[in-house]
Amino acid sequence: MLIEDAVSSGTPQFVIDSYATLADRAKTQSFGLIEEDVIVLDTETTGLSVQDNELIEISAARLSGREVIDRFDTFVHPKQLIPAEITELTSITNADVADAPSAVEAVAALADFVGGCPVIAHNATFDRSFIESVKGGVNVSDIWIDSLALSRIALPRLASHKLSFMADLFGCDSVSHRANADVDALCGVWRVLLVALTDLPQGLMARLADMHPDVPWSYRPIFSFLAGQNPGSIFSLSAARADVLKADRADDRVDADELPVLKMPSREEIEADYAPGGLVNRMYPTYEPRDEQIAMALEVRDALVTGTHRVIEAGTGVGKSMAYLVPFAEAARRNNITVGIATKSNNLADQLMYHELPKLAEQLDGGLSFCALKGYDHYPCLRKLERMSRGQVEITTKRDPADTLTAVAVIMAYVCQSTDGDLDSLGIRWRSVNRPDFTTASRECARRLCPFFPDKCLVHGARRRAAHADVVVTNHSLLFRNVAAEGRILPPIRHWVIDEAHSIEREARRQWARVVSADESRVLFERLGGSSTGALSQVSRDLATSEGSTLYLGLTAKATSTVARASMAIAGVFDGVRELGRRVRGGYDNANLWIGPELRESDDWHDFLQSAYTGIDALEQADKSVDALVQAVAADKPEVVVDLGDI
Known part of the structure; x- marks a missing residue:
């Protein structure tokens, strides 16, 4: 897998180049004490619920530098039979665990092996909950490091942070849904993550290590050690944003109202895009042409050519997104204009942003630029983030303040490697993190008083960058607010697809209502x-x-x-x-x-x-x-x- 294919669309080239060398650098770079006597662990269970399911396998490896110096592997005898779907997934049978030690015996042996050393696990909350649900499990270790969350800090631009995805990308041992194989894969990925952390802006490790020192946080020793490799480095979020935005240079778009006509593909060319071997087939190898989808695409194309409207009802299975995306993308590219897509839900917007549009951009000659615009509360407020990282505000949540620190680290790393983006794709555990601590409402925004306004800000910068994109994806709410604001929110987009249009009447009334009492x-x-x-x-x-x-x-x-x-x-x-x-x-x-x-x-x-x-x-x-x-x-x-x- 190429790095270019493994990162989110719009990743700056300097980030891609850095990610491309991680595997080689991980083979030679040393990290001293933080990679001595650490335990990499994985478990297999009869299901996902710690209340209803049990351990069936535990595997662990003791690392010293780049070497595995000791192993621990055991099946665990559960009190219930292993479900057939688990056997199919893991290849572990009831015969395999028939003579295995009980969970209490296996966990006691694991505790002896670990000896209180730090434990690294991918989605550590899962493994830790199963281990500690067993008598004596709390004695295994006090320090659990979640490599899944750490990977979101170290590699914020990866399209996926699944262990199997990263192991394949960086040439580590493959994942097979067996605990011992997953441990081998994580041993390789762990060193890649350490190298990637050193690529983040100088001083950031020290900033993260020092914030809210009263909160116990398992990543603090890692960040503190890495900070010691560059003593005296000072982190500037403003400078980091300026650096990442240097790569964001795009041509101005034409206002479609200034064009006499739109240049568009012929109907035959559109039909060819949906034919076997055509554009859509290249995006989805198992694609089969559908008459209704082609008819819809032609209607969209004709509406663009004639400057008229269409109201189209597409049944389930038609593939309406691809029916309008292809002609709309062609309209944007051939005429150097920006086109818009408004959806009811952010789920559909994310589907377009992270699946359909990247695939379409990959297959179109010259690519396709696109961005999403959402409301204020979907974007991190850098001013609040800066104050939180400096300890200038208290952590409001009492459930698990360490999760708030992890959220700060994830967002901070992300904005240092991303020209734009929103919070919805960062995998933050919002159940224990107070989202308003990281976002701002329109009425709260400091605007010109904020050091990140306008370009460095993700909210205002996204709106400015949208004016340079081929396709802008937003929601009904923001579209109607833009109408009420006489076009002062969105760039001048003259051609729109309003998806999920059955709900627009209610949303229009909500956005355009004036309340008097x-x-x-x-x-x-x-x-x-x-x-x-x-x-x-x-x-x-x-x-x-x-x-x-x-x-x-x-x-x-x-x-x-x-x-x-x-x-x-x-x-x-x-x-x-x-x-x-x-x-x-x-x-x-x-x-x-x-x-x-x-x-x-x-x-x-x-x-x-x-x-x-x-x-x-x-x-x-x-x-x-x-x-x-x-x-x-x-x-x-x-x-x-x-x-x-x-x-």
Whole structure:
């Protein structure tokens, strides 16, 4: 397997080059004490649940440098029969374990072998839970190092962190779902991970080793030792982001509205893409042409050529994603424009981003650039990450604070090797990590006050980089918010596929809704006040003794009068809404009314309109009179402050 095929799409070339030499460097590089007397361990069990299943095999190896100096291998006799599917997976039969030691005996022997040394296991929580569920298992070791989580820190751009994937990629012993073979594979992968950690920016190991020293964390000794190889190195997240973004250079895209027509493949060329041996067949070797998929692809192509819309209902098994991706990708590449795909769910967006689009890019001559845009809470906030890594904020979760430190390390390594990306693909255990500690909402974002704004920031940088991509994948929510913001969120994308469109009506209403309430209206008018209370009363008192007070008090009286009428009229509007709900739905405490043609033609709606138009007219009159007062005072009496706040 080539490194280029094993990393996530969009990985910078310097990262690919670094990963490509890891296996060779791991054969010669030494790490002293941290690779002396460490135990690599794996188990096989009758199932995945520690409550319902049992151990059937334990294997471990003692490492000294690059050499295995001792082995421990044993079957374990379970109290239940081994399920057939487990035998098929592991080749371990009931005959193999018939005369094996019991779990208590096997774990006691393992404890003697380990002798309290650090234990390395891939997805260590699984192995540790089964070992420690056995009497005496807690005596095996106090230090368990999860090589799965460590691999996400050391190799954040790998497309997969499965042991079998990494063992194959780096030429280690193969994985066979037997504990002893998996141990051999992990022995090789372990040294690769250590080398990869040394490739992360200088000073990062020290930053990770020093953060929140009061929290017990199994990776701290590793990071501390590696930091000692470059004493005095200082880590800068800002500089690391600048370095990784140097490789992110892309041409500007054309606004499709400026093109007279789109250049597109012919219908025959599109059909050829779905024929045996064609583009889609090269992406998926087992692909079989489907008439419905080809028909859909041609409709999408024709819509792009003619600048018209299509509403297409594709049944299960049609392969709708590939039906629209091929013509849309061709439109982007041939016209140097950006096209968009909006999905209902992030699951579908991830399917496109991590499966379909990478495969399509691999088969297209010249490749295909693409990126995903999600809401703020899907991206790490680098400002918060920096403060967390420096220990400037407390860890809010009490369940397992070590998982929060692991999350910091994973995210920090990822953003040092990635131009963009979101949290959803990083494998963080959010059950014990407080996600808001690492993200920010739009209203919280410091923007220009943040040292990472705009390009170094993953949120704002992603939106800027999206303007240089062939394909942008987002969700319905962000698409409709962009419409409401008059196109200020997304780049100028003129051609969209709205996938899972059956749900867009509800999402559009949710995003475009404007909320008003009778209580908020009442409070607003109370703040404006009248002759004796509120802002208008204060203005009247301030102007009472000033020169020309007659003019200003006349304007104040008019403003007070029109505001009072508007208050009563708007109260009437809310009464009208309640009455409309009662008539149409038979109640108004919790009624949802869809204002469509049928309702607009009813007598109930026309009765409501009378109070609505009265309210609009009263508000307009109040707005004019209050504005006239404010303008007059501002021009002639600047010493008098008319403070209406946000009223």
